[in-house]
Amino acid sequence: xxxxxxxxxxxxxxxxxxxxxxxxxxxxxxxxxxxxxxxxxxxxxxxxxxxxxxxxxxxxxxxxxxxxxxxxxxxxxxxxxxxxxxxxxxxxxxxxxxxxxxxxxxxxxxxxxxxxxxxxxxxxxxxxxxxxxxxxxxxxxxxxxxxxxxxxxxxxxxxxxxxxxxxxxxxxxxxxxxxxxxxxxxxxxxxxxxxxxxxxxxxxxxxxxxxxxxxxxxxxxxxxxxxxxxxxxxxxxxxxxxxxxxxxxxxxxxxxxxxxxxxxxxxxxxxxxxxxxxxxxxxxxxxxxxxxxxxxxxxxxxxxxxxxxxxxxxxxxxxxxxxxxxxxxxxxxxxxxxxxxxxxxxxxxxxxxxxxxxxxxxxxxxxxxxxxxxxxxxxxxxxxxxxxxxxxxxxxxxxxxxxxxxxxxxxxxxxxxx
Amino acid sequence: xxxxxxxxxxxxxxxxxxxxxxxxxxxxxxxxxxxxxxxxxxxxxxxxxxxxxxxxxxxxxxxxxxxxxxxxxxxxxxxxxxxxxxxxxxxxxxxxxxxxxxxxxxxxxxxxxxxxxxxxxxxxxxxxxxxxxxxxxxxxxxxxxx
Numbered sequence: 186x187x188x189x190x191x192x193x194x195x196x197x198x199x200x201x202x203x204x205x206x207x208x209x210x211x212x213x214x215x216x217x218x219x220x221x222x223x224x225x226x227x228x229x230x231x232x233x234x235x236x237x238x239x240x241x242x243x244x245x246x247x248x249x250x251x252x253x254x255x256x257x258x259x260x261x262x263x264x265x266x267x268x269x270x271x272x273x274x275x276x277x278x279x280x281x282x283x284x285x286x287x288x289x290x291x292x293x294x295x296x297x298x299x300x301x302x303x304x305x306x307x308x309x310x311x312x313x314x315x316x317x318x319x320x321x322x323x324x325x326x327x328x329x330x331x332x333x334x335x336x337x338x339x340x341x342x343x344x345x346x347x348x349x350x351x352x353x354x355x356x357x358x359x360x361x362x363x364x365x366x367x368x369x370x371x372x373x374x375x376x377x378x379x380x381x382x383x384x385x386x387x388x389x390x391x392x393x394x395x396x397x398x399x400x401x402x403x404x405x406x407x408x409x410x411x412x413x414x415x416x417x418x419x420x421x422x423x424x425x426x427x428x429x430x431x432x433x434x435x436x437x438x439x440x441x442x443x444x445x446x447x448x449x450x451x452x453x454x455x456x457x458x459x460x461x462x463x464x465x466x467x468x469x470x471x472x473x474x475x476x477x478x479x480x481x482x483x484x485x486x487x488x489x490x491x492x493x494x495x496x497x498x499x500x501x502x503x504x505x506x507x508x509x510x511x512x513x514x515x516x517x518x519x520x521x522x523x524x525x526x527x528x529x530x531x532x533x534x535x536x537x538x539x540x541x542x543x544x545x546x547x548x549x550x551x552x553x554x555x556x557x558x559x560x561x562x563x564x565x566x567x568x569x570x571x572x573x574x575x576x577x578x579x580x581x582x583x584x585x586x587x588x589x590x591x592x593x594x595x596x597x598x599x600x601x602x603x
Numbered sequence: 604x605x606x607x608x609x610x611x612x613x614x615x616x617x618x619x620x621x622x623x624x625x626x627x628x629x630x631x632x633x634x635x636x637x638x639x640x641x642x643x644x645x646x647x648x649x650x651x652x653x654x655x656x657x658x659x660x661x662x663x664x665x666x667x668x669x670x671x672x673x674x675x676x677x678x679x680x681x682x683x684x685x686x687x688x689x690x691x692x693x694x695x696x697x698x699x700x701x702x703x704x705x706x707x708x709x710x711x712x713x714x715x716x717x718x719x720x721x722x723x724x725x726x727x728x729x730x731x732x733x734x735x736x737x738x739x740x741x742x743x744x745x746x747x748x749x
Contacts, residue, residue, distance in 0.1 A: 263716075266724050330727055396715035399623055456623045457711075459630060519712055526683060534690065538712065539705035 200520045202276045204594075206255025207513060209280045211587035213247035213287075214506065218557070218580025222573045225295070229568040230494035237494070238294045244501045245377065246309075247287040248583075251280045252509050253385055254316055256516075257340070261320075264392065265327040265334045270319050282312025299359040306355030309348055317345045332408035336388025339412050343380035346423075350376060368425045371434070378500050379437055380419045383473065384412040386508060387444055390451070390466075397515055398463055399456035407447065414440045438480035445473035461544045461551060462511035468555060469511075472503025491565035498561045502579075510554055510586055517590050518542040521597045528601050536600065541593050550589060553582035607740035608726045611659075614651045615718045618644060622714070626707050632700055641695055645688055648714075652681045654740075659729060662739055666732040673725050680717045687713065 217240055228234025258276055262268040269275075286309040293301025320341035329335040350373035356362040357369065388411060394400040418436035425431065449470035455463055476499035483492050518538040525535045560575035621644035628637040660674040687710040694703040729736060 263720065264723055330723060334723065392719060396719060397712060399619060457626070459626070460708075515712065519716075522709060522713075537702070537705035537709045539708050 200524050202272060203255050203259050203520065204517070205277055206251045206258065206279050207517065208587075208590055208594075209284075210248050210252045210509065210513065211583040211590065213243065213251075213284070214583030215580045215587065217243040217248060218576045218578070218583060220291075220576070222576025222580065224572075224576075226569050226572045229572060230491045230565040232493035232497065235294045235297070237497070239291045241497060241501065242290045242294075243287050244506065245382075246283050246290070249382070249501070249505050249509060250313070251283050252513070253382075254279050254320075256389065256512075257320060257337070257385075260333070260389070261323050261327070261337060265337050267323050267326045267337075269323040272319075275316050275319055278312060279316060282308055282316075286313065293355075293358065302355040302359040306352045306359070309355075310352050313344070313348055317341050317348060321345065331405075332391035332403050332411050333388050335408065336384055336391075336411055339416075340381070340385050340388065343376055343384060343412070343416070347373060347377040347381050365426065368422075372419075372422050372425070375422060375434075375437055376419055379415050379441060380412075382500070382505055383441060383444060384415050386505065387411055387448065389512075390448060390508070393512065393515075394448075394451050394455070394466065397457070398452075398460055398466065400451040401454050403447065403451070410443075414444065435481060438477050441473065442477035442481065445470060445477050449474050461547045462514050464555065465507040465511035465551060468558065469504055469507040472499040472507070472558075476500050476504065494565055495562060498558070498564075502558050502561055506583075507554065507558065510550070510582075513586060513590060514542065514547050514550075518593050521593055525597060525600055533603075536596075541596050542589060546589055550582060550585045553578065553585060557582045607737045608730055610740065611651075611655075611726060612722055614647065615722065618647050618651065618714070619711075619718075621647060622707065622711055626704070626711070629700055629704055629707060634695075634698060637695060641691065645692070648684065648688065652685070656681065658739060662733050662736070663725075663729050666734075667728075673720075673728070677717070677721065677725060680713070684710065684714060684717070 220243060221236070221240055224236045224239070226236065229236055231237060255276065258269050258272050286305045289301045289303070289305025289308060291301070292298055293305060324338045324341050327334055327338040329338050350369055353362065353364055353369050354366075354373055357364050357366055391403045391408060391411075395402045415437065418433045418440055421431045421436065422433035425433070449467075452463075452467045452470045455466075457463065476496050479486075479492055479496060479499070486492060518541045521541055522535060522538050529535055557575065557579040560571065560578055564571045564575050621640055625637060625640035625644055628640055656678060660678065664670050664674055687706060690706050691703060691710060694706055733739065
């Protein structure tokens with residue numbers, strides 16, 4: 186039978202469970218901004234500067250990972266009819282585990298302290314690892330019918346590989362494990378940014394872009410390319426750990442370039458460009474495309490160009506923070522609206538989503554985060570001078586999103602009481 | 604996906620298109636065009652709901668025995684969309700464009716998540732469980748258009 190077994194709406198997690206994963210995200214983004222503004226700028230914009238490494242992990246693990254896991258807890262039952270096992274028990278630990286992991290790693294990077302890596306690696310392996318196992322189990326039951334469900338079926342494996350490679354790196358840094366550091370590092374970054382982040386975003390975008398912004402739907406034949414398009418070159422890369430070199434890096438960039446081109450095409454063809462969050466998707470698609478082109482051309486560009494910094498900003502801020510900001514601005518008001526509809530008496534009119542989160546306020550947040558993205562890209566011109574304004578701008582953009590979402594929740598509590 | 608299901612999905616796209624045109628007209632404060640697209644969108648949506656509620660859902664419930672499962676959720680969401688359409692109609696008559704735009708945004712997003720569930724989960728289940736789905740819906744389509 187080629188159909189899901191049940192919609193399982195009754196097994197979908199409560200909004201409170203999902204909010205616990207989503208709402209801390211902007212505040213962790215604010216922490217990343219403050220860290221850049223106030224942290225030690227020595228070595229910036231080099232990728233191995235302690236501050237660069239700390240920022241990458243605060244953004245990727247502290248801000249983005251809880252949101253993506255929270256989204257998966259919701260997407261599995263709603264899109265695939267399969268609830269994630271033990272969601273009720275696991276979800277409340279997602280944000281604390283991610284924050285704990287980040288805390289350990291930042292302590293390790295900024296303080297050059299191996300204990301930090303041991304702490305971060307242990308929390309990630311146990312905490313995030315438990316969620317990954319639950320997602321693998323849920324994924325196994327998903328019957329793939331489109332790009333999104335195909336990604337849901339397999340995505341946990343990419344996170345598993347990323348976590349294992351990250352734990353191996355922590356082992357190298359803390360205990361001096363005899364592993365090929367460069368290969369493990371490159372594969373950890375590639376599986377995290379490409380195998381996990383890009384594939385999950387592409388899978389989610391295949392559903393939410395046509396839904397919220399009325400973009401053309403991904404062609405069924407192209408949708409079958411996910412996740413293999415990105416994963417095959419990445420799997421080839423794993424051979425490097427066994428001492429078998431393979432040209433996986435350019436193949437990965439090529440695959441990413443194709444995916445980014447599709448995303449860019451979809452964003453440009455959106456019928457609801459008037460929506461306040463649409464520019465975030467447009468710039469996100471452009472960021473992925475620029476990152477892929479930069480990655481492909483890296484060997485031909487001058488060695489002193491800050492390619493790694495640009496790649497980090499384009500992928501993590503442009504490619505991930507922007508669409509996640511766009512999604513948070515839609516999903517939280519929508520979940521609140523749904524909850525109000527269930528709670529309020531039938532004769533009471535539920536306020537429109539735009540009443541809960543006014544577009545004029547959201548527009549200010551969108552402009553702030555786009556300006557921060559631009560400042561972060563320009564940071565290598567004068568790192569010591571631009572770190573403070575770029576960091577503060579990014580912190581302000583995320584704090585304003587966090588504030589807006591708290592405003593939505595306060596409106597909910599106020600209305601639910603009436 | 605069977606032709607019958609493809610036709611249902613096509614109806615979703617038709618409604619989306621009409622709503623997008625309606626939103627554009629409202630943004631331009633074009634009352635005449637807005638009223639025309641609202642009327643077309645409302646007719647198309649209500650006809651689609653009726654087809655599902657009177658033919659498709661009962662056939663699914665009969666075939667699976669699931670009376671309080673997905674179809675109950677879909678029916679409830681249809682009621683919510685009818686309410687939102689009613690609100691939009693009042694706001695259109697009052698020419699309250701800002702409030703109408705906000706209400707249309709909510710309606711649009713609500714419809715999209717509803718359609719995603721139908722197209723991704725319920726319709727494939729219908730296709731798997733209802734033996735004569737094509738004939739059932741073809742007959743209805745014929746009677747709807749006459």
